Amino acid sequence: MTTVVNVTTPDEGSRDSPRRIGALRISDVLSLAGAVVASISMTSIIYVYLAPVGGVVGYFATAYVLFLVAYALLVSFDENMTTVRDRMVLVAVHSLAATVFVTLVFVVVFALIRGAEALPHLNFFTQDMSLAGPLDPLSDGGIIHAITGTLIQISIALAITIPLGLTTAIFLNEIPGAFTRFVRTIVEAMTALPSIVSGLFIYATAILMFGLNKSGLAAALAISVMMLPIMIRAADVVLRLVPSTLKEASLGLGANNWNTMWRVTLPTARSGLVTAIILATARGIGETSPVLLTSGFTAAFNADPLHGPMVSLPLAIFQFVKSPEPTMIARGFGTAAVLMIIVVSLFLVARAIGGQTVAKKVKARERREQWKRDVHDIFQAISASVAKTDGRMRNSLSSASRRKALLRIRQQLTYIRSRFRSKGNKR
Amino acid sequence: MHRTAIKESPAKDHVNDDKPRSLKMVSDSGDVVYRTVARTGGIIVLVIMTAIGVFLGFRASQALGEAGLSFFWTQAWEPDANNFGIAAVLIGTFIIALVAVTIALPLSLGTALYISEYAPRGLKQSLITLVDLMAAIPSVVFGLWGFFSLQGNIIDIAKWISRTFGWIPIFAVDGFSDDPLSSDTVFTASSFIAGIVVALMITPIMTSIMREVFSQAPVGEREGALGLGATMWGMIRSVVLPFGKGGIIGGTMLGLGRALGETIAVYMIISPVFSIQPHILQSGASSISSLIALKYGEATTFGMSALMAAGLALFFVTLVVNFGASAIVARSRSGASS
Numbered sequence: 001m002t003t004v005v006n007v008t009t010p011d012e013g014s015r016d017s018p019r020r021i022g023a024l025r026i027s028d029v030l031s032l033a034g035a036v037v038a039s040i041s042m043t044s045i046i047y048v049y050l051a052p053v054g055g056v057v058g059y060f061a062t063a064y065v066l067f068l069v070a071y072a073l074l075v076s077f078d079e080n081m082t083t084v085r086d087r088m089v090l091v092a093v094h095s096l097a098a099t100v101f102v103t104l105v106f107v108v109v110f111a112l113i114r115g116a117e118a119l120p121h122l123n124f125f126t127q128d129m130s131l132a133g134p135l136d137p138l139s140d141g142g143i144i145h146a147i148t149g150t151l152i153q154i155s156i157a158l159a160i161t162i163p164l165g166l167t168t169a170i171f172l173n174e175i176p177g178a179f180t181r182f183v184r185t186i187v188e189a190m191t192a193l194p195s196i197v198s199g200l201f202i203y204a205t206a207i208l209m210f211g212l213n214k215s216g217l218a219a220a221l222a223i224s225v226m227m228l229p230i231m232i233r234a235a236d237v238v239l240r241l242v243p244s245t246l247k248e249a250s251l252g253l254g255a256n257n258w259n260t261m262w263r264v265t266l267p268t269a270r271s272g273l274v275t276a277i278i279l280a281t282a283r284g285i286g287e288t289s290p291v292l293l294t295s296g297f298t299a300a301f302n303a304d305p306l307h308g309p310m311v312s313l314p315l316a317i318f319q320f321v322k323s324p325e326p327t328m329i330a331r332g333f334g335t336a337a338v339l340m341i342i343v344v345s346l347f348l349v350a351r352a353i354g355g356q357t358v359a360k361k362v363k364a365r366e367r368r369e370q371w372k373r374d375v376h377d378i379f380q381a382i383s384a385s386v387a388k389t390d391g392r393m394r395n396s397l398s399s400a401s402r403r404k405a406l407l408r409i410r411q412q413l414t415y416i417r418s419r420f421r422s423k424g425n426k427r
Numbered sequence: 428m429h430r431t432a433i434k435e436s437p438a439k440d441h442v443n444d445d446k447p448r449s450l451k452m453v454s455d456s457g458d459v460v461y462r463t464v465a466r467t468g469g470i471i472v473l474v475i476m477t478a479i480g481v482f483l484g485f486r487a488s489q490a491l492g493e494a495g496l497s498f499f500w501t502q503a504w505e506p507d508a509n510n511f512g513i514a515a516v517l518i519g520t521f522i523i524a525l526v527a528v529t530i531a532l533p534l535s536l537g538t539a540l541y542i543s544e545y546a547p548r549g550l551k552q553s554l555i556t557l558v559d560l561m562a563a564i565p566s567v568v569f570g571l572w573g574f575f576s577l578q579g580n581i582i583d584i585a586k587w588i589s590r591t592f593g594w595i596p597i598f599a600v601d602g603f604s605d606d607p608l609s610s611d612t613v614f615t616a617s618s619f620i621a622g623i624v625v626a627l628m629i630t631p632i633m634t635s636i637m638r639e640v641f642s643q644a645p646v647g648e649r650e651g652a653l654g655l656g657a658t659m660w661g662m663i664r665s666v667v668l669p670f671g672k673g674g675i676i677g678g679t680m681l682g683l684g685r686a687l688g689e690t691i692a693v694y695m696i697i698s699p700v701f702s703i704q705p706h707i708l709q710s711g712a713s714s715i716s717s718l719i720a721l722k723y724g725e726a727t728t729f730g731m732s733a734l735m736a737a738g739l740a741l742f743f744v745t746l747v748v749n750f751g752a753s754a755i756v757a758r759s760r761s762g763a764s765s
Contacts, residue, residue, distance in 0.1 A: 055580060055582075055583035055584075056580060057580045057581060057583060057584055058583045058584060058587065061584065082658055082661070083658065085658075085660055086658035086659055086660040086661070089659070089660040089663070090545070090659065090660070092537060093537045093540045093541045093544075093545055094541060094545065095537075096533060096534055096536070096537025096538060096541070097537055097538040097540075097541035097542070097545075097546075099534065099537075100534050100535070100537070100538045100627075100630055100634070101538075101554070101557065103627060104557075104561045104564075104627065104630075104631070105557075106572075107564065107568065107569060107572045107627065108564065108568070110571075110572050110575075110576055111568050111571055111572065114571075114575070163468075164468055164471060164472065167464060167465055167467075167468030167469075168465075168468045168469050168471075168472045170465050170468070171465040171466060171468050171469035172469065174462075174465060175462060175465055175466060175469075179469075180469070182473075183469045183472065183473050185750075185753075186472075186473060186476050186477070187472065187476070188749075188753050189746055189749045189750050189753065190476050191749075192681060192684040192685055192688065192745060192748075192749045193479070193688070193742075193745070194687070194688025194689075194690070194716055194741055194742070194745055195688065195690060196688065196690045196716045196719050196720065196738065196741075197479065197483070197688070197738050197741060197742050197745075198479070200483060200719065200734070200735060200738040201478070201479045201482060201483060203723075203731075204482045204483060204485075204486045204735060205478070205482050208486065208731075209482075225475065225479070228472065228475070229476075232472065256454070256455055256457055256458045257454075257458045257461060257462070258457045258458050258460070258461035259457075261461070279559075279563065282563040283563055285565075286563065286564070286565025286566070286567070286568075287565070287566075288565070288566065288567045288690070288691040289566075289690035289691055289716065289720060292690075292691075292720055292723075293719075293720075293723055314565055314567045314691075317567050317568075317571070318567055318570075318691060318695075321571060321574070321695070329575075332571070333571065336567070336568050336571055339565060339567075339568070340564070340565075340568060343563055343564065343565065344560065347559075347560050347563055351556055
């Protein structure tokens, strides 16, 4: 059969293009389209006359079930049972994935859309809520206190978790033994520590035992307890991916363990470690429950983490939407939008850094060096022309010639700038 | 010439001895410091993590001593009247978590299969990134969505389930009549709605673990199945799913662990009750974490101790679930994930 094909169309065979597989037949498209049309029509009829469920969600659910039935029926007309089953799974998997992605994107978009009401007011980013009551319009009050609080708390938390987390990740990778395995097990179990328990823990120790007040510091400690296992685990995975040949080469050349870690392992894993840190930050920024128990609540600006309550973005959202007033709820959604924007941008930065490969890095470095050379050339050209005109100016002291010289400098600068710009555009 | 010289050297006896030469590592001072610092880091983390259990236990001991064993079967939360226990809230926590896992399991299984098997090659990486991003969405944002958007839209479904399957006890709703004018409030703030929201929160983590395991299914076996004439589903059923069984179970249990500890989103949706509420569609639900979030503000010293006891119970439950999950994932054929 295949030889016949090859003989009859020798040109196509010699053209060396792969044969098309998984071709879509017209009957596949027709049965899919037919099932969609049938299900929509049937659902509409059912909704008008029978109505077992109401609402938009009910409509889609009914239509989906009817679609499955209709599609199975249509495919079974010209395929065997095995194919019908395959098609059913295909449809189910696609629709489940679509449900998940659409819903999750909708959760984010919903917060952004509802938040759009509060965001255009610039005072939202410059004022706190100490002078704005629940009945005040959106042109009064803002969330600067929550933004500051979040930044302070996450900075303290990072100052604790980055050194401790990375040290522990190094420990887990470099010093093998039964104790290391034990620590790793504990850390892994702690990744899913309920966040409210970390709040309770800090409440039990820092506040009840050491007499710390409810403050930004206590909140930062609670966030640290929650972030620590996440960071350790992510960094542990990244460090484990560093090829052992690199480390062995370093040790073989006579470096000690510390130099190998500092000069070989950590630089190799740098982008992955940064990603681990940023991902833990994104998680830490969004946590409400540890902060709820430890930071206290205030509507006023407070930049002192040691004294007085300090509010953060998620806690502010939580307090805003507790109020029945529409303006407060709008503020809550506005805050949620700000929080989402921060989390998403942190995440994208993490991806950009984590997605860096060695080839990309080399290219970026080449680009940077080319840029440096260009800048150097231009400065050389400028200083040369300045020296030239300077010498001339010293000789001719008349104001007319000085003006001419200045003009020439300006012309040269314009030329250099245009050259620079065209080079920049080429990149 | 050199080699012979070495062989004739007095070390000859050692060569014939057939014993490995003893290697002695001489650590210089830099390494000693480095190892000590690294080990100290590990010890500090271990101390913090064990301190969580110890301090919660210490703080909880007052309330636990007062309540005794009745702490485990009292369905009320009045610590100052010495009438409190976690029977209702613990079962409530499990009800919400089970609803969540029941919904999240098919969703994440389908999404993981889609990403690893069906998605176009160019789309795959973006979808993986999207799933990871979704795992970082703050729970308070999910709570906002659940309260302001989902609740209004899902009531019709809840009504239909109750009307059709009301004869199954868990779907029954007291005080629901088919009168179209009757109020919808019996269906709001239920375990069902809280469970849906929590399901969406745990779907990303479950999906990413399952996808990781599925993508490690051996290519040879996949192609063997397809070459023998299996359909896509046949290949998935006979190669991918058996291979990823450990990942599915482990991922689900990790999701369960997350669902048990979820606080803010649940707190924003449910209206708390302190008796066992097995009707998942009916208004009123409870969970340990939302109990803590609800009561900590007004708690006396003894009340706080009681809340610590509840927190300790939650801590142990999630710990057991997570240990089980990581053990299962590690023992599955792939192992590398989790």
